[in-house]
Amino acid sequence: MTANPSPPIATAADPVRSSLVPGPVWICLVLFILYLSTAIPSLGWRDNPEFAASTHTLGIAHPAGFPTYSLLTKAVALLPVGSIPFRLSLAAALFTTLSLYLLHALIARPMTGEKAGSADDHRQPRIWAATWTVAAFGISSALWSNATEIEVYSLNLLFLVATLTCLVRWSEEDHDSWLLAGGFIFGLAAGNHATVAFYLPGLLLYFLGHSRRDTWRRCLLLVFFFLVGFSVYLYLPIRAAAEPGFNFGDPENLKRFLMHITNRKSASDNFSGVRQGWRFFEHLWIFLSQTTPRTFWPVGLPLLLLGVWRTWRGDRPLTMALILIGLGNLVFFIRWTNPTAFLPTFFIAALWCGFGLAWLLQHWGLLAGRHAPAWNRILALGLAIFLAAGIWLQYPIHNRSNIYLGLEEFRHDYETLPPDAISLVALLWFHQRAYQDVYRMREDVTVLGLSDFLRPEHFNPITAARFPRVTIPPGPYTFKTSVEYLKTFLRANLDEGRDIYWEPIHLNEIFYPNLIPAKEILFKFVPQTLDELSIETVQASFDRLRSKIARGIDREKLLDDHEIDDYYVSFMIHFAEYLRKHTRAQDALAVLRFIEAFFGPQGKASLTPGDHNRLTNQKGVCLLMLGRLQEAEDLFKEATARDDTYYDPWANLAMIYLKTGRPDQAYQAARHAIQINPNYPEAYLHLGDYYRQSGDRDLAGQNYRLALEHAKNNSQLTQQIQNRLQALAATPEESS
Numbered sequence: 001m002t003a004n005p006s007p008p009i010a011t012a013a014d015p016v017r018s019s020l021v022p023g024p025v026w027i028c029l030v031l032f033i034l035y036l037s038t039a040i041p042s043l044g045w046r047d048n049p050e051f052a053a054s055t056h057t058l059g060i061a062h063p064a065g066f067p068t069y070s071l072l073t074k075a076v077a078l079l080p081v082g083s084i085p086f087r088l089s090l091a092a093a094l095f096t097t098l099s100l101y102l103l104h105a106l107i108a109r110p111m112t113g114e115k116a117g118s119a120d121d122h123r124q125p126r127i128w129a130a131t132w133t134v135a136a137f138g139i140s141s142a143l144w145s146n147a148t149e150i151e152v153y154s155l156n157l158l159f160l161v162a163t164l165t166c167l168v169r170w171s172e173e174d175h176d177s178w179l180l181a182g183g184f185i186f187g188l189a190a191g192n193h194a195t196v197a198f199y200l201p202g203l204l205l206y207f208l209g210h211s212r213r214d215t216w217r218r219c220l221l222l223v224f225f226f227l228v229g230f231s232v233y234l235y236l237p238i239r240a241a242a243e244p245g246f247n248f249g250d251p252e253n254l255k256r257f258l259m260h261i262t263n264r265k266s267a268s269d270n271f272s273g274v275r276q277g278w279r280f281f282e283h284l285w286i287f288l289s290q291t292t293p294r295t296f297w298p299v300g301l302p303l304l305l306l307g308v309w310r311t312w313r314g315d316r317p318l319t320m321a322l323i324l325i326g327l328g329n330l331v332f333f334i335r336w337t338n339p340t341a342f343l344p345t346f347f348i349a350a351l352w353c354g355f356g357l358a359w360l361l362q363h364w365g366l367l368a369g370r371h372a373p374a375w376n377r378i379l380a381l382g383l384a385i386f387l388a389a390g391i392w393l394q395y396p397i398h399n400r401s402n403i404y405l406g407l408e409e410f411r412h413d414y415e416t417l418p419p420d421a422i423s424l425v426a427l428l429w430f431h432q433r434a435y436q437d438v439y440r441m442r443e444d445v446t447v448l449g450l451s452d453f454l455r456p457e458h459f460n461p462i463t464a465a466r467f468p469r470v471t472i473p474p475g476p477y478t479f480k481t482s483v484e485y486l487k488t489f490l491r492a493n494l495d496e497g498r499d500i501y502w503e504p505i506h507l508n509e510i511f512y513p514n515l516i517p518a519k520e521i522l523f524k525f526v527p528q529t530l531d532e533l534s535i536e537t538v539q540a541s542f543d544r545l546r547s548k549i550a551r552g553i554d555r556e557k558l559l560d561d562h563e564i565d566d567y568y569v570s571f572m573i574h575f576a577e578y579l580r581k582h583t584r585a586q587d588a589l590a591v592l593r594f595i596e597a598f599f600g601p602q603g604k605a606s607l608t609p610g611d612h613n614r615l616t617n618q619k620g621v622c623l624l625m626l627g628r629l630q631e632a633e634d635l636f637k638e639a640t641a642r643d644d645t646y647y648d649p650w651a652n653l654a655m656i657y658l659k660t661g662r663p664d665q666a667y668q669a670a671r672h673a674i675q676i677n678p679n680y681p682e683a684y685l686h687l688g689d690y691y692r693q694s695g696d697r698d699l700a701g702q703n704y705r706l707a708l709e710h711a712k713n714n715s716q717l718t719q720q721i722q723n724r725l726q727a728l729a730a731t732p733e734e735s736s
Contacts, residue, residue: 023127024100024101024104024105024108024130024131024134025101027100027104027131027134027135027138028097028100028101028104028134028138030387031096031097031100031134031135031138031139032093032094032097034138034139034144034391035092035093035096035097035144035147035148036090036093037399037401038144038148038395038398038399038400038401039086039089039090039092039093039147039148039149039400039401040085040089040148040149040150040400040401040403041082041083041085041086041089041401041402041403041404042083042085042403042404042407042408043085043150043407043431043434043438044085044149044150045564045567047061047062047150047151047152047430048149048150048151048430049150049430049431049433049434050062050246050248050430050433050434051066051069051073051088051150051151051152052084052085052088052150052434052438053245053246053430053433053434053437053438054066054070054246054248055069055070055073055074055077055088055150056074056077056084056088056437056438057244057245057246057437058070058071058074058239058244059239059244059245059246059247059248059437060236060239060240060244060246060247060248060249060250060251060260061246061248062248062249063194063248063249063259063260063261063262063263064193064194064260064261064262064263065191065233065235065236065248065249065251065260065261066152066191066192066193067191067232067233067235067236068155068188068189068191068192068232069152069155069191069192069193070235071232071235072091072155073088073091073155076088076090076091076094077090077091084438085150085407085438088150089148089149089150091155092146092147092148092149092150092151092154092155093147093148093154095147095154095155095157095158096143096146096147096154096157096158097147098158099154099157099158099161099347100134100137100138102158102161102162102165103130103133103134103137103161103347103350103351103354104130104131104133104134105130105165106130106161106164106165106168106351106354107126107129107130107133107351107354107355107358108123108126108127108129108130109126109168109172110126124361124367124372124376125358125361125362125366125367126358126361126362128357128358128361128367128379129354129355129357129358129360129361130354130358131383132354132357132379132383132386133350133351133353133354133357135383135386135387135390136300136350136353136386136390137346137347137350139387139390139391139394140346141339141394141397141398142339142340142342142343142346143343143346144394144398145339145340145398146340146343148398148400149400151340152192152193153193153340153341153343154343155192155193156189156192156193156195156196156343156344157343157344157347159185159186159188159189159192159196160189160196160199160325160344160347161347162182162185163182163185163186163189163199163203164321166178166179166181166182166185167179167182167203167206167207167210168318170182170210171206171210171315176218176221179207179218179221179222180221180222180225181225182203183221183222183223183224183225183226183229184225184226184228184229185229186199186203186226186229187225187226187227187228187229187230187231187232188229188230188232189229190229190230190233191229191230191232191233191235194261194262194263195328195329195332195333198325198328198329198331198332199324199325199328199329199344201324201328202320202321202322202323202324202325202328203321203325205317205320205321205324206317206318206320206321207222208317209316209317209320209321210317233261236251236257236260236261237251237252237253237257240252240256243465243466245433245436245437246433246437247460248459248460249458249459249460250459250460250461259457259458292339300349300350300353302356303352303353303356303357303360304349304352304353304356305356306355306356306359306360307351307352307353307354307355307356307357307359308352308356309356310355310356310358310359311352311355322348322351322352325344325348326344326345326348326349329341329342329344329345330342330345409552409564410428410431410432410521411435411441412519412520412548413501413519413520413521413522414431414432414435414441414442414445415441415442416519417442417445417499417501417522418499419444420444420445420446420469420498420499421444421445421446421498421499421500421501422445422446422448422470422493422498422499422500422501423445423446423447423448423501423503423522424448424450424500424501424502424503425447425448425449425450425502425503425522426449426450426451426503426505426506427503427505427567427570428503428521429447429449429450429451432445432447433447444469446467446469446470448462448467450503450506450507453477453482453485453486453489454479454482454483454486454506454507455479455482456477456478456479456482457478457479461476461477462489470493470498471489471492471493471496471498472489473485473488473489473492483507483510490514490525494525494527499524500524500525501518501519501522501523501524501525502515502522502523502524502525503521503522503523504523504571504574504575504578505570505571505574509581509716509717510715511525512578512581512582513529513530513715514526514527514528514529514530515530515578516530516533516537517537517538517540517541517544517575519544520544520545520547520548521548521571523578530582532582533579533582533583533584538579538584538587541575542587545572545575549568549598565599565604565606565607566606566608566611568599569595569599569606569607569608569611569615570611572591572592572594572595573592573595573611573614573615573618575591576588576589576591576592576595576618576622577618579591580618580621580622580625581716583625585622585625585626586622586626588618588622589619589622589623589626592615592618592619592622593619595607595615596615599611600612609642609643610643612642613639613642613643613646613649614648616635616636616638616639616642616649617635617636617639617646617648617649617652619635620632620633620634620635620636620639620649620652621652623635624652624655624656629656629659629660632652632656633653633656635649636649636650636652636653636656637649637653640653645676646676647672647673647676647677647680647683648673650669650670650672650673650676650683651669651670651673651680651682651683651686652682653665653666653669654666654667654669654670654673654683654686654687654690655682655686657669658686658689658690658693663690663693663694666686666689666690667687667690669686670683670684670686670687670690671687674687679710680710681706681707681708681709681710681711681717681721682707682717684703684704684706684707684710685703685704685707685711685717685720685721685724687703688700688701688702688703688704688707688724689724691703692724692728697728700728701725701728704721704724704725704728705725707721708721708722708725
């Protein structure tokens, strides 16, 4: 008697078992159509308009340049479908879908240590697990939102999945072509997002754990193929030499090229969450309690743990590689509240969930034997219900196909600028460049980025060759002389009768006397300083802002686009600061209360912790100006209790303590502010006041001089400090 043969692999003659097991093409096609139908059709927000402009013109984006993204996305954008921003969003949808296809393949592959049995009995559980995982991850908030906007993270995810796929195929088939392809893809990945460098320890561990022969030869070949892919960075100096319109950082020479690709501009921010010591655990808790639940479903946790166990039993180098990659991504972006930054970590979690689900389905044996057709039908029906329910619940949240707010919200100010006007902008620089470079709007306007003036070593210095339509003062300028150079530029162009407009986000403390609200967002420079800001000017500005917000709510989906909230909050906090510096504290307080009502917990609930603290501190300063010292003190204490490293309220507390006869507390608060920020002039000023009250004239003068050194660009504060020094220089009798 012969043994019973193993059940055959499903074929066309076995329609029940084969037709109900979906392949990756079908589920990925459904998700691709979903992404396209919900893609944003306009510029979007944050870095979106920058990538739109830099990709469309083949320019250079912010560090580290993103040459791989620019070239590949430009190739997709050549397709003659829809608007240019839609084509760029199409590229994101395509990259995301390809990532999901490869994720399906990774989960569906056989794993070491599977039980003996028919190929079909093991193949079907893996395919079902892969399909369910791709469906769940595909409609997760982080992935869906990123697949519908102009961003680099979708391509970053694709490169990570593709690199892992190549390494896994190499370890299984022992064909070095897969290994070298992985090295080349990883080199290209570095040209898309520099943080892939933190994946390197995990990938090397996987390679060393599976290389059984010719390890050194393979290493040399890996380095060579990586460098071939990494050579995409040559795009930066080549394009910079051609002086493209969008040329962030101008990496034309070796020094600026290295500064650009290593992102020295933001060196102080890299791993800032880790450098904050114990605050790292606070950021970690926010990630686990707030960021993760938006992407990771509760049912995923046991599956993830099961997947880790299953992977550890079958492939320990893979387990360790995934852990290191996930931790590298998590630690670098730990301060972010946007789940998009954590896509690599979430992908790894999804991969482990898929492995865990595959093991469960195999262990239970639901898809083997005579009950397999019934379970196939149940899983197919469940998948359809799951997808339909998930899409139905989240479609209203992620459908941005009718949101043109990122394009329209700032367009009115720009289009109504006078002929040959100058626009000095900070955050709106990306939008206004996109208006010019992508939509060819108002090319007579000279759009200048404030960062080019203030940080020429990291951005792109202002030159007459770049901006021939306006007067550029001769001679180079540096970080230390940048503000004076900017003042010279303003005087030269104002003298020639040019209209200059300013985005009131930076340097309010320096230029506010010469700024007047003129448009919805932009302020206008006037040659004479404003001695007094009239109530008519303030009311007209309030009316324009109110009309803008109402229009955004009624026609441009302001309430639906949470990404733009950050800008409104930042702008209005600076607007309130501008009003306060013009001694209109009551009006400033009204603006701050509107922010709290509209964007706070009782409104859109979109205030970040940092914005909440800034708002609290600014309200305290306004109340201090109005003589309501106890209310102001309570707000400053609230801000410091919420964030002990926020130095503004500590300095303000020092001032209140001095006013209310509590010198010891004033000393402690001022010292604490200086420990947090050694360059903070107000803290030195209050510390000088403390020593002056204590009778120590030497230490008072020393701190006043330190305050003067750090306040050299703030004319109002400089005058206050000089008055203190003059009073200190008088005789004790005169001083008293």
